[in-house]
Amino acid sequence: MLTATSVPSLWRLARVEYDDVRKRPVLLYPEGAVLLNDTGAAILKLVDGQRSVGDIARALSAQYNGAGSADPTEILNDVTAYLSTLAARELIRD
Amino acid sequence: MTSERPTTLLAELTHRCPLHCPYCSNPLDLVRAEKEISTEDWKRVITEARALGVLQLGLSGGEPLVRKDTEELAAHARGLGLYSTLVTSGLGLTRQRAEKFKEAGLEHIQISLQDADDDNAERIAGVRSVKQKRAAAALVRELGFAFTVNVVLHRANLDRIQQIIDLASEMGADRVELANTQYYGWGLVNRDALMPTREQVDRAFEIAERAKQAHRGGMQILFVLPDYYEKYPKACYGGWGKVYLVVTPDGKVLPCHGATNITTLEYPNVREHSMEWIWQQSPLFEAFRGDSWMKSPCSTCERKCVDFGGCRCQAFALTGDAAMADPICTLSPHHHLIESALAEANATTPFVYRKLSSEPQPA
Numbered sequence: 314m315l316t317a318t319s320v321p322s323l324w325r326l327a328r329v330e331y332d333d334v335r336k337r338p339v340l341l342y343p344e345g346a347v348l349l350n351d352t353g354a355a356i357l358k359l360v361d362g363q364r365s366v367g368d369i370a371r372a373l374s375a376q377y378n379g380a381g382s383a384d385p386t387e388i389l390n391d392v393t394a395y396l397s398t399l400a401a402r403e404l405i406r407d
Numbered sequence: 408m409t410s411e412r413p414t415t416l417l418a419e420l421t422h423r424c425p426l427h428c429p430y431c432s433n434p435l436d437l438v439r440a441e442k443e444i445s446t447e448d449w450k451r452v453i454t455e456a457r458a459l460g461v462l463q464l465g466l467s468g469g470e471p472l473v474r475k476d477t478e479e480l481a482a483h484a485r486g487l488g489l490y491s492t493l494v495t496s497g498l499g500l501t502r503q504r505a506e507k508f509k510e511a512g513l514e515h516i517q518i519s520l521q522d523a524d525d526d527n528a529e530r531i532a533g534v535r536s537v538k539q540k541r542a543a544a545a546l547v548r549e550l551g552f553a554f555t556v557n558v559v560l561h562r563a564n565l566d567r568i569q570q571i572i573d574l575a576s577e578m579g580a581d582r583v584e585l586a587n588t589q590y591y592g593w594g595l596v597n598r599d600a601l602m603p604t605r606e607q608v609d610r611a612f613e614i615a616e617r618a619k620q621a622h623r624g625g626m627q628i629l630f631v632l633p634d635y636y637e638k639y640p641k642a643c644y645g646g647w648g649k650v651y652l653v654v655t656p657d658g659k660v661l662p663c664h665g666a667t668n669i670t671t672l673e674y675p676n677v678r679e680h681s682m683e684w685i686w687q688q689s690p691l692f693e694a695f696r697g698d699s700w701m702k703s704p705c706s707t708c709e710r711k712c713v714d715f716g717g718c719r720c721q722a723f724a725l726t727g728d729a730a731m732a733d734p735i736c737t738l739s740p741h742h743h744l745i746e747s748a749l750a751e752a753n754a755t756t757p758f759v760y761r762k763l764s765s766e767p768q769p770a
Contacts, residue, residue, distance in 0.1 A: 326515065326553040326581055330488050334460045335412065341490040343515045343553055343582060346414055346462045403627050 315366050315397045317389060319407040322362035327404055329357050342404060356392055360405065366393050409648065409687060409696060412460030417467055417653045417664060418449065420477060424470040425498045427533030427760035428521065429597040430559050430588040433469060434667045437763050438656040446476040448677060450483050452654055455682035457487040461652070464491040469656070472499035478507040485512030492517055494557075497543030498536055505546045515553040517584075518544055522563075523570035531563060533760045541578075548579040555582040560611065560633075561601035562754060568611045572618045576626055583626060585615060587633035590748075591665040591720050593761050602752035608636050635745055639710060640717025640733035647695035647719060652686065660685045662692055665720035669729045695719050700730050704738045 315321060323329075327342035329349070338354035340347040349357065355376070359369040370389040377383040399405040422437040444452075453464065464484045471477050472495055484491045492515040493508065500516075508516070518540060521528035525537045547554045556575035560568065568585065575583040587608075590598050603611075615630035622628055634641050644651035644663050653661040659674040660682065661667065667674065675689040686692055694700065698711055705716040716722070717733020725734045726741050734741040 328490070328514075330462075330490075332460075332462065332488075334458065339462060341462055343490075343492060343517075343555060344415070344463060344465075346490075403624070406624055 315393055315400055315405075315407055317365065317367035317370070317393065319366050319396075320362065320364070321360050321366060321369075321396050321400065321405045321407045323357065323360050324404050324406055329354060340399075340404065347399075347404070352391075353395060356395055360396070366396060369396075409692070411649050413456070413652050413686060414461060414650045415463040415465070415652070416453070416456040416461045417465040417651070418452070418480070419467050419469065419653060419655050419664065420449070420471045420474050420480070421656045422469040422763075423473040424468055424496065424761075425473075425534055426470070426496050426519075426536060427762055428531060428559070428593075429533075429758035429760055430561060430594040430601055431761040432589065432592065432594070432664050433761070434592050434665075435596070436667070437469075437761075439763065442657040443474075444656070444658040444677065446479060448658060449476070449480050452658075452677050452682060453480065453484050453489070454487060456652065457489060459682055459686055462490060464489045465494050466491060467494035470496050470498060472504065478504065478511045478513075481508055481513040482511035490514055492555075495519070495543070496532075496536065497540040500543040500546060502546060505543075505550055509550050509552070513552065515555065516547045517555040517557050518547065519557045519559070520571065520574065521558070523567045523574045524564075527564065531758075533758075544578045544580075554578075554580050555584060556580040557584045557586070559588055560585055560603070561588045562603045562607065562752065563601070565603045565607045565611050568614050569618070572615075572622075572628065576622070580626055582629065584629045584631075586629070586631040589665075590635070591668050591724055593759070595724055596759050597756075598748060599751055599753050600756035600758055602635065602749065603633065604752070605636060605749075608633060634718075634721075634735045635749060637735060638737050640714050640721070640735040642714040643718040643720075646715040648686070648692040649696075652682075660689075660691075662695075663720065665718075666691075668720050669723045671723070671729065695729070702730055702732070704736075704740075705732045708738065
């Protein structure tokens, strides 16, 4: 399980590609693919091996600020849970 | 018709191979070089597969490096956004070719090892190969490809699973795939010689689980049990015609690489049909979609949405009817065939080596 201070990076074998057949982003890695939604893709775009989970959540909050109702704690929880799921599959490393 | 989209294409570019492994996943009736489809055919196949939704491409064989156009096909696939894996023995991977693959944008190379013990590795492969594999692995690391070591496990190497994991780690693998033999085709011919004992399997499983923890965050370890020791069959490729496609060296399109073992089916060919028609409408791909083809006990079983009745190729190979429950299942009326196969496994049975136009003895 990641925490706010974990610094995640994408597994070096994985990359995000836009699938123009399914019209959505996908995470590709050896012999596997995860179909992403826009939020997932936005999170992964911020994963660079430099930013912490907290930094990523703050950057997303700032992006959503225009949209109004996003609660920073909720965003941090969502980002942590999302990246932890990928970390359990070793697609995210910290 | 199906609304499913395939994710993976295994391109068996050729059945030619310098190795003779007795568990080869190629069919007994190997395709000869003169029947192989052309570079342009392969490019069209890959383009049409991408348009259907394929995201992953395996450039496989036989030994895919036997063909001279493999780099060209890798470049074509990368241009379409595919994630490609070269599935190789390592033999034929010269520096010049490895650099060409790098330029082509190939991302991932999988090299097979036969054992951590050099003499036994070469006995299993039926050819001198260890030195060339080590050199190929070093090149793959040096050029920065994603790198998987793949080992087919069986009675004659399973006891060295720890040494195999250590060897993969020393070679700098990102992943090691430890898959027990599947008993179709060559594997079925050699089943008595290859089948491990229950004790071997249990011990290997424990070692693999410990190694997974030890290497967590580093080398990824995949361990696939032999299905003969499972209670329920595997959901082969997520179900027939759901996510997976194989194209054979002569252009046949299959829902799995073993499907030509089901001799009652007709196989559509890319020389005559589009990939779209084959995926969406061909009788072969429709044959075992859904559950209306199922017989008892599958048809009323609550697991039918979990494992889809198991492997059609295995059902056919062992019962003569591809619509039967996979005999692996303890609910199958044919499960006794699995139990007797386990009882007959025998370390003294010699290997029947894979080769072109050999006439293997029936198992």
